[in-house]
Amino acid sequence: MRIATWNVNSIRQRLEPLLAWLKECSPDIVCLQEIKCVDEAFPRLEIEALGYNVVTHGQKTFNGVALLSKLPFDETKSGLAGDDEDAHARFLEGVVTLKRGVVRIACLYLPNGNPADSDKYPYKLKWMSRASGVCASAAQSGRATGAGWRLQCHSSSQDVYNPAAWVNDALFRTATRESFQSLLGLGLTDALRAVSDTPGQYTFWITRPAPGRRTGPAHRSFAAVAAGQRPARGCRDRQLCRAWEKPSDHVPVWADLDLETA
DNA sequence: ATGACTACTCCCAGTAGA
Numbered sequence: 001m002r003i004a005t006w007n008v009n010s011i012r013q014r015l016e017p018l019l020a021w022l023k024e025c026s027p028d029i030v031c032l033q034e035i036k037c038v039d040e041a042f043p044r045l046e047i048e049a050l051g052y053n054v055v056t057h058g059q060k061t062f063n064g065v066a067l068l069s070k071l072p073f074d075e076t077k078s079g080l081a082g083d084d085e086d087a088h089a090r091f092l093e094g095v096v097t098l099k100r101g102v103v104r105i106a107c108l109y110l111p112n113g114n115p116a117d118s119d120k121y122p123y124k125l126k127w128m129s130r131a132s133g134v135c136a137s138a139a140q141s142g143r144a145t146g147a148g149w150r151l152q153c154h155s156s157s158q159d160v161y162n163p164a165a166w167v168n169d170a171l172f173r174t175a176t177r178e179s180f181q182s183l184l185g186l187g188l189t190d191a192l193r194a195v196s197d198t199p200g201q202y203t204f205w206i207t208r209p210a211p212g213r214r215t216g217p218a219h220r221s222f223a224a225v226a227a228g229q230r231p232a233r234g235c236r237d238r239q240l241c242r243a244w245e246k247p248s249d250h251v252p253v254w255a256d257l258d259l260e261t262a
Numbered sequence: 263a264t265g266a267c268t269a270c271t272c273c274c275a276g277t278a279g280a
Contacts, residue, residue, distance in 0.1 A: 013269070034279090061278085112279070114280060208266075
C-alpha cells in the first residue's frame with residue numbers, strides 16, 4: 001500500500017498538478033494539508049474521477065485537510081480530540097479495510113508555532129500532546145496505523161539547510177524535538193529517514209525571502225510518517241514537482257508499506 | 263533594509279503563512 005502526504009498550499013491553485021501527480025504516482029491513500037477552502041469548494045468530482053474516495057475537513061481561507069483513498073472509507077472522523085475550543089481544521093482520520101485487517105490513516109497538519117515567543121507556540125505543543133494521545137489510543141486498538149503529516153518539526157539539523165538560522169525557531173526548539181521524539185516513541189516510523197539518513201532531503205522551499213534566510217530549498221518539515229511497527233519499504237520526496245509552472249512550496253512524500261490492499 | 267513572495271478575502275488593502 002502506498003501512502004502519500006502533500007501540503008498543497010491551496011487545492012484550487014494546485015488541482016492540475018495534483019491530478020497529474022495522482023496519475024503518475026498512483027498512491028492508494030493521500031493526505032493533503034492546507035487545502036485552504038471550505039468543504040463545499042473542494043474539487044472532489046475531478047479527484048473522484050480518478051477513482052478516489054474523498055473526505056475533507058476544510059475551513060475558510062486557512063488550514064484544511066483532506067483524505068483521498070482508492071479503498072472506500074469504513075469510517076472517518078474530523079478534528080483532533082482534546083480541545084473543544086480549537087477551531088483549526090488540522091486533523092482528519094479514516095479507516096479502510098485491507099485484504100487482511102484494516103488500517104487507520106490520519107492526516108495531520110501541525111501548527112507551525114512561530115513566533116516562538118507568542119501564544120502560537122504553546123498551542124503547537126499542546127496540539128502535539130493531543131496528537132500523542134490520539135496516536136496512543138489508536139496504537140492500543142491493534143490496528144495498523146499510517147499517517148501523512150505536515151510535521152512542522154525538525155528532528156535533527158539534517159533536516160534544515162541552515163541549522164544556525166533555526167535554533168530558536170518553533171520547528172526546531174528543544175521542546176518541539178522532544179515532543180516529536182515522544183510521538184515516534186509510540187511506535188511510529190519516520191518513513192523518509194527510515195529509508196535514508198542522507199542530509200538534504202528537503203521538502204519545503206522558501207519563496208518568501210526573510211532576513212537570514214535565502215530563498216530556495218530550506219527544510220524537511222514533512223514526512224509520510226507511517227507504521228504500526230512496520231518499517232516503510234520505500235519512500236522518497238519528489239523535487240521534480242518544484243519544476244511545475246505553479247509549484248506548491250512543498251513537495252509530496254510517500255511511503256510504500258507492506259500491506260496488501262486487495 | 264520598514265523589503266523582497268504567494269494566496270486568501272464581503273474585490274482590495276490587510277492578514278497569514280513559515
